[in-house]
Amino acid sequence: MTMTNSALDPAVAAAAVRRCRFCAAPLRHTFVDLGSSPLCESFLTAAELNRMEPFYPLHAYVCETCFLVQLEQYVAPEDIFTEYAYFSSYSDSWVAHAHAYVELVTERLGLGPDSFVVELASNDGYLLQHFVGGGVPVLGIEPAKNVAAVAVERGVPTLTEFFGQALAARLADNGRQANLVIGNNVLAQVPDLNDFVAGVKLLLAPGGVVTLEFPHLARLMAGNQFDTIYHEHFSYFSLLTTERILAAHGLTLFDVEELPTHGGSLRVWARHDEDHAKPVSDRVPGLLAHERASGLDHLDAYSSFAEQVAETKRALLDFLIRAKREGRSVAGYGAPGKGNTLLNYCGVRTDFLDYTVDRNHYKHGRYLPGTHVPIFPPAKLAETRPDYILILPWNLKDEIVRQLAYTRDWGARFVVPIPRVEVL
Numbered sequence: 313m314t315m316t317n318s319a320l321d322p323a324v325a326a327a328a329v330r331r332c333r334f335c336a337a338p339l340r341h342t343f344v345d346l347g348s349s350p351l352c353e354s355f356l357t358a359a360e361l362n363r364m365e366p367f368y369p370l371h372a373y374v375c376e377t378c379f380l381v382q383l384e385q386y387v388a389p390e391d392i393f394t395e396y397a398y399f400s401s402y403s404d405s406w407v408a409h410a411h412a413y414v415e416l417v418t419e420r421l422g423l424g425p426d427s428f429v430v431e432l433a434s435n436d437g438y439l440l441q442h443f444v445g446g447g448v449p450v451l452g453i454e455p456a457k458n459v460a461a462v463a464v465e466r467g468v469p470t471l472t473e474f475f476g477q478a479l480a481a482r483l484a485d486n487g488r489q490a491n492l493v494i495g496n497n498v499l500a501q502v503p504d505l506n507d508f509v510a511g512v513k514l515l516l517a518p519g520g521v522v523t524l525e526f527p528h529l530a531r532l533m534a535g536n537q538f539d540t541i542y543h544e545h546f547s548y549f550s551l552l553t554t555e556r557i558l559a560a561h562g563l564t565l566f567d568v569e570e571l572p573t574h575g576g577s578l579r580v581w582a583r584h585d586e587d588h589a590k591p592v593s594d595r596v597p598g599l600l601a602h603e604r605a606s607g608l609d610h611l612d613a614y615s616s617f618a619e620q621v622a623e624t625k626r627a628l629l630d631f632l633i634r635a636k637r638e639g640r641s642v643a644g645y646g647a648p649g650k651g652n653t654l655l656n657y658c659g660v661r662t663d664f665l666d667y668t669v670d671r672n673h674y675k676h677g678r679y680l681p682g683t684h685v686p687i688f689p690p691a692k693l694a695e696t697r698p699d700y701i702l703i704l705p706w707n708l709k710d711e712i713v714r715q716l717a718y719t720r721d722w723g724a725r726f727v728v729p730i731p732r733v734e735v736l
């Protein structure tokens with residue numbers, strides 16, 4: 313973010329707060345206010361429990377002009393993303409998803425040794441490695457140095473920089489425009505959306521294609537997935553808003569797919585406006601019409617979301633209060649980012665949840681940020697035999713219920729909080 317001199321005048325600065333990250337209209341409408349919470353990946357060691365913990369507002373607004381749902385940015389991306397603990401390759405299903413995409417896009421665009429593919433936020437090379445294997449030249453762009461180093465070891469050339477117009481112009485000047493630009497789960501994490509999309513336009517070769525994947529706001533709303541709102545995700549997109557953003561930068565959306573990943577995502581395909589060789593698929597106007605029919609082009613549809621979220625909090629607390637009054641024990645399963653949004657918003661600490669378990673060794677012996685619920689290996693469940701197991705990564709509930717079938721031996725019951733509190 314740049315500071316201009318006018319920002320030093322308090323009156324101007326006050327008027328300048330809270331403007332839409334895309335269209336700069338003033339942000340006057342709350343989508344949902346989840347209170348304050350720590351960054352969702354800031355797990356604590358025992359020694360850190362008695363220290364101050366930074367909390368930031370988790371208040372999402374909706375723009376009355378372009379309907380972009382967004383958080384204000386409180387933490388610089390440099391602080392979140394330069395040393396990052398998330399390695400995409402740890403998730404088998406995500407790597408398989410990437411592999412299937414590479415096969416599909418290679419075939420659809422006829423990519424080969426003369427093509428050039430760039431992925432923005434390429435993480436540890438989980439995706440580009442499949443192009444490298446097929447002999448297609450690639451470049452990854454990944455600001456997190458520790459993660460990028462893994463990609464380079466894997467044979468994926470990677471630049472450790474943040475992407476925007478400056479870097480795109482430098483690549484284009486060096487004759488390195490891309491036939492395919494990929495951005496998976498990066499758009500939400502971009503503080504300067506216009507600089508990023510303008511960079512995509514510059515980087516894209518004539519006749520090139522960009523594909524972007526991101527969680528679909530319509531699914532977040534329909535599925536009551538408020539716990540997927542984190543400080544690290546600055547923006548939440550409908551197709552209507554995405555089309556406007558691309559159009560503002562000379563890009564035409566020509567196809568869209570609905571994917572099951574992350575609770576319901578979109579994959580959009582875009583090209584230069586002037587590239588008429590790629591007709592617009594019927595799926596684009598079809599999904600836009602569906603979003604309009606759901607009211608996503610009017611504020612009313614957004615203003616009812618907050619009450620739905622508040623009701624979910626009341627229902628979860630109702631259940632927990634009842635369970636505790638009946639003398640039941642409740643343990644958690646999983647320590648995902650979304651669990652931290654949920655527990656902090658609902659004020660659920662060890663007074664309700666004895667502990668949680670997770671398969672990630674890094675988290676064992678640590679505590680959830682904000683709520684300080686301890687994290688143990690999954691074997692803890694068989695030791696303490698809780699009456700209820702609250703599944704925090706609800707998107708994986710079928711898989712988890714299968715894995716934990718043995719807990720039925722002592723009559724444990726599973727509870728999911730989202731889309732509504734339900735005992736399975």
Ligand SMILES: [Zn+2]
Nearest residue numbers: 332335375378
């Ligand atoms: Zn806007």
